[in-house]
Amino acid sequence: MRLSPRNVRSRLTLWYVGVLAALLIAYGAGSLFYLFLSMREQVDHNLREDVETVAGEIASQPDGSLTLRLHHGEEGDPGFHRFVEIWSPEGSLLYRTPQLQGLALGVPPVPGKITEGRGPFSERLPNGLRVRVASSLHHLEGRTVILRLAHNERAMWRELGEFATVLIIGLPLGVLLAGFGGYALARKALAPIDAMAMQTKRISAERLSDRLSIENREDELGKLGTVFNDMLARLQAAFDQLRRFTADASHELRTPLTAIRSVGEVALQDQKSPGEYRDVIGSMLEEVDRLTKLVESLLVLSRADAGNVQLQRAEISLLAVAQDASSLVEVLAEEKRQKIDIVGDANLIVSADRLILRQAIVNLLDNAIKYSPPGSPIFVRVWPAAGNRATLEIIDVGLGISLEHQPSVFDRFYRVDKARTREWGGVGLGLSITRWAVEVHGGDITLESKEGHGSVFRASLPLSSNSASSPTERGSQ
Amino acid sequence: MHEGMPDLRVLVVEDEAKVARALREGLQREQYQVVVAPTGEEGFFLVSAEKFDLVILDLMLPGRDGLQILSALRKRGLQTPVLILTARDAIEDRVEGLDKGADDYLVKPFAFPELLARMRALVRRGRQERAARLSIDDVEMDLVAHKVRRHGIEIELTAREFDLLEYLLRHKEEVVSREMVTLEVWKERARAVPIDNVIDVHIARLRRKLDEPFERKLIHTVRGVGFVLREES
Numbered sequence: 001m002r003l004s005p006r007n008v009r010s011r012l013t014l015w016y017v018g019v020l021a022a023l024l025i026a027y028g029a030g031s032l033f034y035l036f037l038s039m040r041e042q043v044d045h046n047l048r049e050d051v052e053t054v055a056g057e058i059a060s061q062p063d064g065s066l067t068l069r070l071h072h073g074e075e076g077d078p079g080f081h082r083f084v085e086i087w088s089p090e091g092s093l094l095y096r097t098p099q100l101q102g103l104a105l106g107v108p109p110v111p112g113k114i115t116e117g118r119g120p121f122s123e124r125l126p127n128g129l130r131v132r133v134a135s136s137l138h139h140l141e142g143r144t145v146i147l148r149l150a151h152n153e154r155a156m157w158r159e160l161g162e163f164a165t166v167l168i169i170g171l172p173l174g175v176l177l178a179g180f181g182g183y184a185l186a187r188k189a190l191a192p193i194d195a196m197a198m199q200t201k202r203i204s205a206e207r208l209s210d211r212l213s214i215e216n217r218e219d220e221l222g223k224l225g226t227v228f229n230d231m232l233a234r235l236q237a238a239f240d241q242l243r244r245f246t247a248d249a250s251h252e253l254r255t256p257l258t259a260i261r262s263v264g265e266v267a268l269q270d271q272k273s274p275g276e277y278r279d280v281i282g283s284m285l286e287e288v289d290r291l292t293k294l295v296e297s298l299l300v301l302s303r304a305d306a307g308n309v310q311l312q313r314a315e316i317s318l319l320a321v322a323q324d325a326s327s328l329v330e331v332l333a334e335e336k337r338q339k340i341d342i343v344g345d346a347n348l349i350v351s352a353d354r355l356i357l358r359q360a361i362v363n364l365l366d367n368a369i370k371y372s373p374p375g376s377p378i379f380v381r382v383w384p385a386a387g388n389r390a391t392l393e394i395i396d397v398g399l400g401i402s403l404e405h406q407p408s409v410f411d412r413f414y415r416v417d418k419a420r421t422r423e424w425g426g427v428g429l430g431l432s433i434t435r436w437a438v439e440v441h442g443g444d445i446t447l448e449s450k451e452g453h454g455s456v457f458r459a460s461l462p463l464s465s466n467s468a469s470s471p472t473e474r475g476s477q
Numbered sequence: 478m479h480e481g482m483p484d485l486r487v488l489v490v491e492d493e494a495k496v497a498r499a500l501r502e503g504l505q506r507e508q509y510q511v512v513v514a515p516t517g518e519e520g521f522f523l524v525s526a527e528k529f530d531l532v533i534l535d536l537m538l539p540g541r542d543g544l545q546i547l548s549a550l551r552k553r554g555l556q557t558p559v560l561i562l563t564a565r566d567a568i569e570d571r572v573e574g575l576d577k578g579a580d581d582y583l584v585k586p587f588a589f590p591e592l593l594a595r596m597r598a599l600v601r602r603g604r605q606e607r608a609a610r611l612s613i614d615d616v617e618m619d620l621v622a623h624k625v626r627r628h629g630i631e632i633e634l635t636a637r638e639f640d641l642l643e644y645l646l647r648h649k650e651e652v653v654s655r656e657m658v659t660l661e662v663w664k665e666r667a668r669a670v671p672i673d674n675v676i677d678v679h680i681a682r683l684r685r686k687l688d689e690p691f692e693r694k695l696i697h698t699v700r701g702v703g704f705v706l707r708e709e710s
Contacts, residue, residue: 278700279700281701282699282700282701282702283700283701284701285700285701285702286700286701288586288701289701292586328663328672328675329672329675331675331678331679331682332674332675332678334678335678355666
């Protein structure tokens with residue numbers, strides 16, 4: 001037999017049975033002992049009373065010998081055996097009940113070491129009879145005698161034996177029944193787990209839409225199942241996202257590849273001047289450049305997904321980072337006669353990787369410049385916010401983003417206007433990278449936009465603990 | 478064709494045949510003597526048997542890893558400059574490569590002009606003269622006075638435009654890629670920073686000031702590659 005059974009069901013049952021058996025054995029032994037004590041007390045009580053009775057029945061014969069006037073009625077009672085011995089203090093036997101057939105109730109009294117009068121003691125006679133013996137000193141017609149009275153304990157032991165038998169037979173039977181019951185119960189209780197295991201086995205990456213069936217949401221197993229289902233839902237979402245991402249990525253890779261291929265194939269079909277070939281190769285290289293940028297963006301995101309981007313954190317002013325980002329791209333705004341207007345609190349310090357954070361802001365500014373008309377302003381605002389945070393807003397008065405597109409703008413490869421973005425050379429990953437860059441610093445980013453009126457990208461970042469938050473000291477550029 | 482450095486021996490350890498061939502042809506055109514080793518073992522053998530002025534080492538090689546070759550090379554006390562090519566765009570790899578004694582690295586896919594520029598920087602390292610004046614055609618740049626003249630007429634440039642022109646002048650007759658400009662003029666290390674259009678705007682402005690008023694155009698765009706400052710032939 002295995003010492004540690006494999007399934008929980010058997011283990012539960014074994015424990016249950018073991019504990020129950022131990023309890024029953026302890027209880028049985030206790031009862032038996034208590035019964036024994038109380039029965040012995042009864043015997044001793046009877047014995048002590050009987051000693052007085054018997055003492056009164058002793059008669060001295062003229063020849064000096066002693067006799068006992070016995071109650072004959074009790075003599076024939078098979079359940080009541082009374083044995084009497086009378087000794088002289090010197091140790092000579094004066095009387096012995098015939099029923100004893102010459103057997104002694106204990107050792108003869110030793111002169112000078114009279115121990116009589118002490119409490120009853122148990123004795124086993126040589127013929128196997130268990131008796132309870134009481135002895136006492138008596139004065140009879142001027143002489144002292146030792147009276148020893150014994151009662152047969154057979155009835156008591158028989159009764160105890162019967163009780164023990166009942167226990168010994170009943171206990172294993174009870175434990176066995178309880179074991180079966182416990183096993184059945186455990187089986188019933190654990191059956192839903194088996195069912196869940198079977199269902200879970202059938203769920204694979206291809207069938208992530210399956211869910212465990214839950215009978216009762218409130219009980220422990222129902223909660224387990226719910227937790228499981230929630231996890232499956234998250235897994236499914238992650239898988240779907242990954243699948244969509246892979247499909248989108250291969251699509252995005254395919255587009256420049258197609259261009260390279262067709263441009264090359266067409267160019268080879270007829271003779272061209274070196275200048276024309278140069279142009280063809282240049283055009284192919286442009287696509288290669290696009291591919292390279294796409295792969296680099298994908299690398300950034302994949303490293304972000306794997307969580308192994310090591311941030312070079314420093315205590316920096318959010319406003320300073322915004323100004324830095326703005327100075328990088330402000331020529332693009334100038335080309336469109338747009339003005340980037342930065343206002344904010346220079347004392348809002350965040351603990352951040354300057355390059356990554358700046359990249360996020362550059363992406364947002366780049367979008368704002370692209371999607372707002374020439375001559376329009378772009379606002380950058382850096383304010384303190386509740387909960388020890390800083391808010392960064394990039395506001396444009398451009399095209400805006402319609403409601404249907406708003407939830408998806410941060411998704412990878414999502415483009416509000418596919419044709420136009422391509423023309424501008426974007427790959428649809430800028431805002432994904434921006435969101436990652438904000439979130440990796442413990443922040444979050446939201447979009448508020450009205451089609452035709454412009455957009456507000458609002459990033460909220462936790463302030464560094466060292467941030468000297470002087471409330472409204474606002475510098476502007 | 479340009480200054481070049483004749484008879485510099487370059488070992489290219491690169492297993493990808495097409496890349497190796499392109500490197501060989503491109504470098505030979507620039508007056509380098511090129512030896513190509515297609516495996517790590519061969520590269521290792523060559524570098525310990527012969528003398529090279531420069532080693533271009535691919536990191537992912539069959540047989541022997543590029544970094545192994547590099548550390549074995551340095552343990553033998555060979556001080557040949559080593560430029561690492563790597564597809565592994567991870568900072569740890571770069572740091573490891575530089576720790577093991579590489580002098581520079583380029584992440585694949587790289588722009589060929591950038592490779593040439595890095596190679597030139599490596600072989601003339603230590604004997605780079607800082608000219609006080611740079612010039613091309615009738616353009617003169619005074620680095621001390623921070624002034625640019627063309628045909629004797631002073632041209633007002635912003636600081637960034639000045640830096641850009643200085644870089645183009647230092648690499649006149651060479652094609653410079655946008656990546657090189659990003660790194661050398663804007664000093665942006667992260668390749669993901671998309672400032673190509675920012676560079677294009679600056680080039681356009683520079684062109685407006687430097688070329689448009691004059692007959693001979695000096696700034697040329699090489700489609701798909703970058704820009705070059707050169708006198709028209």
